Amino acid sequence: MSYTGGGRAMSATRQPGAEGVRAAAHSIAAILPPTPLLPVEIGGTACWAKAESLQPIGAFKIRGGWWRLSNLTDEEKARGVVAVSSGNHAQGVAWAARRLAIAAAIVMPRDAPKVKLEATKALGAELVLYERPGEDRDEVAAREVEQRGAVLVHAFGDPWVIEGQGSAGIEIAEQLGRQPSRILACCGGGGLAAGLALACPESAVHVVEPEGWDMVGRALAAGEIVRVGEDPPATICDALRPDATKPINLDVLRGRAEPGVTVTDAEVRAAQRFAFSKLHLVLEPGGAAALAAALAGKVPVDKDTVIMLTGGNTDAGDFAAMLDSE
Template sequence: MSAGRMPTRDGVRAAADAVGAILPPTPLLPVEIGDVTCHVKAESLQPIGAFKIRGGWWRLSSMDDAERERGVVAVSSGNHAQGVAWAARRLGIAATIVMPRNAPAAKLEATRALGAEVVLYERPGEDRDEVAARLVAERGSVLVHAFGDPWVIEGQGSAGVEIARQLGRQPSRIVACCGGGGLAAGLALACPDSAIVPVEPVGWDMVGQSLTKGQIVRVADDPPTTICDALQPDATKPINLAVLSGRAEPGVTVTDAEVRAAQRFAFARLQLVVEPGGAAALAAALAGKVPLDEDTVIMVTGGNVDPAAFARTITTDD
């Protein structure tokens, strides 16, 4: 298998079949925002609490026997970690996950509970891709990148296939939480007639800046802090930029206050527990930063919260 291949729409459809064979569709929930009723795709209700199970399953289930014997290495702050670990346990593959030492404790614990070996690195301070590359070289394992892998992109795109089936048509637009651009790229392939709107934290809009400039842009040396731990890659990858160029509408960013407001909204109005990174797209919609109509779908991508932090968020306005 060549990791240098590009993801395709046919690949997304195949991924949707593979994911659909083991997981039920997540709900497409109607939601009123202002005077518009649009839809929320509740990926926070996946078995691992995030959409990342899709890419993890498609990547690992597509590996041949020789690759499975070698095991896998992945890099993640928590949700991709759990997606890979879940798939690896089900398929009997050894999994090593490179995670930041300051990742939420709940995500670290959940990844270990799924049977994966966790290797910690310092964020900021260490290059996580270098740590992973060292492990791959030492062990001969297969790297499963969180967003720059063609099979992972196709797997994430399976959500778009589900959305079109549930809605009965392709959405007018899909508003997606965005870290490195794996989900946005997969959705762009799945729904070619839909506008794709990636939403990133302020100061961490590496996909948006890269799309605007037409080249990879790395995060600044002193980026602002963000509560969206799942949306903090240093840069997107060429494969994501290639898929999204001309397809995505860049430039939408959200603040921590807007994200917390979205978490409260999701809890009160949709009965969903949503982590900060999983609420970014909803935050943009609620803040009036993206146009909405009845065919708009907003991705709620994860629900792996720190209990204490979530309790403070839903009980305190800021």
């Protein structure tokens, strides 16, 4: 398969598309095995769970990181990349950068889980830490890009990243032998949800976000970008806390995604415990949000429903404490 959409810096004219998603899936299949599609029973109904937590970096973000960096020109690769992430996109970009011999600097919150900070550094990336709350991460990233002359690799508002994440939908359809009836996606900025919408046009896509951080769900309802308030509630889902989605994500999801769904910390913890006991998987809070929505009955499931288990990068102590808190 050949695809000529990449290889240039992101511009306002470049939009993600189904062709790019298929090309990304082909590229990723050449370097990574598909993640398992596991049978799971919820409320007496059999459905499926896509275990992206079993990726080499422990999260689906490896897909978008690989597709974005592999589409850089040689000149762009020589300049290096800057990414912004609380940890999973950081590792996806760092993993791809190491494989492609590209210098990577990752802007990360100082309060990101220690396991994510250490894993990103271990992959060879340079960490640029900022205070959360207190500093604007996009401003920090813009400064680093200007100082380094690097290419910004946005966590969700980038067409190649969206296409890369959508490759999971291509795998799902191949594993099921058909497109799923619905897909439940843990949602931060909407990169995964947008990619899945492109990959599986016949499937209903449900975005699941933490309470108080449903920036994608609110944007879909309002028809425009909505920013988080000045005093947002605390959430254990550190991976699902962007201040707002981006126009590129909203453009893809508008008219395609179902109304947004939110989950509480208690529901997320219950989903983590369920995944551990029933699927023998370790999920981080953000990676369990979609499962939480299904278990709480907030989204109906059927035999062709797929629930995205998006990440498993959690500190051992926090996970053990969560299991003991039941």
